[in-house]
Amino acid sequence: MTVLTFPEGFQWGTASASYQIEGAAFEDDRGLSIWDTFTHQPGRVYGGDNGDVACDHYHRMEQDVALMAELGHQIYRFSVSWSRVIPFGTGAVNEKGLDFYDRLVDTLLAHNIQPAVTLYHWDLPQALQDLGGWANRSIADAFAEYANLMYKRLGDRVTRWITLNEPIIFTMMGHRTGVLAPGIRDLGITAKTIHHALLAHGKAVQAFRASGVAGEIGITNANTSYEPADDSPETLRATELARDFDSRLFHGPVYGKGYPESVLRYYESRGAPLPAQAGDTEVIAAPTDFLGVNLYSRQRIEPDDGRGVGFRPARPALPLLPMGYEAAPHSLGDFVRWVTKEYNRPKIYITENGVCDNTEPVNGVIDDHVRMDLLRGFLAGLHGAIQDGADVRAYYQWSLYDNFEWAFGYSKRFGIVYTDFETLERIPKKSAALYSEIIRRNAVDA
Numbered sequence: 517m518t519v520l521t522f523p524e525g526f527q528w529g530t531a532s533a534s535y536q537i538e539g540a541a542f543e544d545d546r547g548l549s550i551w552d553t554f555t556h557q558p559g560r561v562y563g564g565d566n567g568d569v570a571c572d573h574y575h576r577m578e579q580d581v582a583l584m585a586e587l588g589h590q591i592y593r594f595s596v597s598w599s600r601v602i603p604f605g606t607g608a609v610n611e612k613g614l615d616f617y618d619r620l621v622d623t624l625l626a627h628n629i630q631p632a633v634t635l636y637h638w639d640l641p642q643a644l645q646d647l648g649g650w651a652n653r654s655i656a657d658a659f660a661e662y663a664n665l666m667y668k669r670l671g672d673r674v675t676r677w678i679t680l681n682e683p684i685i686f687t688m689m690g691h692r693t694g695v696l697a698p699g700i701r702d703l704g705i706t707a708k709t710i711h712h713a714l715l716a717h718g719k720a721v722q723a724f725r726a727s728g729v730a731g732e733i734g735i736t737n738a739n740t741s742y743e744p745a746d747d748s749p750e751t752l753r754a755t756e757l758a759r760d761f762d763s764r765l766f767h768g769p770v771y772g773k774g775y776p777e778s779v780l781r782y783y784e785s786r787g788a789p790l791p792a793q794a795g796d797t798e799v800i801a802a803p804t805d806f807l808g809v810n811l812y813s814r815q816r817i818e819p820d821d822g823r824g825v826g827f828r829p830a831r832p833a834l835p836l837l838p839m840g841y842e843a844a845p846h847s848l849g850d851f852v853r854w855v856t857k858e859y860n861r862p863k864i865y866i867t868e869n870g871v872c873d874n875t876e877p878v879n880g881v882i883d884d885h886v887r888m889d890l891l892r893g894f895l896a897g898l899h900g901a902i903q904d905g906a907d908v909r910a911y912y913q914w915s916l917y918d919n920f921e922w923a924f925g926y927s928k929r930f931g932i933v934y935t936d937f938e939t940l941e942r943i944p945k946k947s948a949a950l951y952s953e954i955i956r957r958n959a960v961d962a
């Protein structure tokens with residue numbers, strides 16, 4: 517057994533998102549979000565589940581933070597529900613909503629846990645969706661206005677800010693495949709949402725600098741580690757295309773490299789160009805302080821000339837997790853190496869990484885050994901990437917407890933703590949103890 521020790525000062529904790537845990541969807545003057553609308557439409561979410569109550573974090577926040585502290589966590593990433601603080605997306609502010617996040621931040625700091633705030637984790641105010649949502653260019657200014665409100669309100673205590681969580685997912689799956697809110701399927705709309713999400717990110721970064729608030733800001737992208745299914749030149753080319761359409765689409769513009777040519781051509785040739793205007797490139801490339809990396813798996817790629825994008829996923833070769841993707845712990849280190857090289861060694865926070873493992877309690881014990889094995893594996897891979905020169909400073913495990921897994925409702929469990937969705941009791945799983953030990957030692961056994 518080898519002990520893999522992380523760099524001194526490496527930070528450990530968990531991540532969450534407002535709609536997935538808060539509940540209290542109709543309380544204290546919170547405005548509706550697209551997820552309230554979507555989950556209440558028949559057939560959208562597995563089992564008809566919704567986030568009306570979720571984990572009831574809104575009412576159990578103190579206990580939840582105390583639990584993090586008991587488990588030895590040092591950092592915590594949460595998202596703000598935009599419609600809780602600005603019920604109609606722009607204009608009137610809801611003090612009760614702001615109070616909640618104020619108290620959350622104070623409680624975290626009282627327990628010595630450093631907060632990181634995600635400004636947007638998919639729950640767009642419905643009032644903005646009614647104006648076209650991310651397809652309407654004016655959303656970029658609305659987002660900057662909202663971001664500014666949060667900087668002013670929490671910026672005296674919060675020093676780590678994330679603009680958007682996984683724009684590739686909420687643009688593509690919300691507007692192209694339609695499996696996430698707002699459930700649209702339209703290529704032209706998708707193209708607009710991609711560009712406006714990036715523009716909103718850039719404007720929020722500029723607003724952060726202008727606010728004078730001390731701290732750091734970055735974006736969190738969703739990632740898959742792409743591997744060629746074989747060594748042929750066609751397959752290698754196809755793998756680069758997968759990286760264009762997924763990784764480079766949202767990293768390239770942020771790092772001043774612009775949109776990948778292949779992606780621009782794809783949208784243009786289908787009459788759905790990305791609606792960039794003069795000056796946008798510079799706004800989007802406003803310098804950031806770190807890169808947030810979310811990663812759950814890998815995908816093997818093979819060429820496909822029939823589908824237009826030129827690549828497709830090859831047959832999985834590793835065991836599948838309940839989410840349908842491969843159990844591939846090496847993917848985290850691999851992706852971190854790739855992104856480090858591609859974008860000139862950015863400072864990285866792993867803003868999400870975790871495992872879906874639906875193990876149920878047996879005599880009160882939740883022996884989630886699949887999660888434990890993969891957690892060790894992911895961290896061993898990450899350690900390797902750091903040894904190879906990647907600048908990774910923090911790891912946020914997804915997630916503290918089982919929660920509302922979007923279109924899968926409550927049927928997919930990602931927590932290191934079990935949530936009993938009948939009683940809302942939280943029961944630490946075996947992986948929670950393992951994670952505490954990793955944190956205490958700042959090391960993992962390989």
Ligand code: BGC
Nearest residue numbers: 533681682738868914921930
């Ligand atoms: C999202 C989370 C989600 C997790 C697990 C990420 O793509 O940011 O909200 O719960 O994956 O599927």
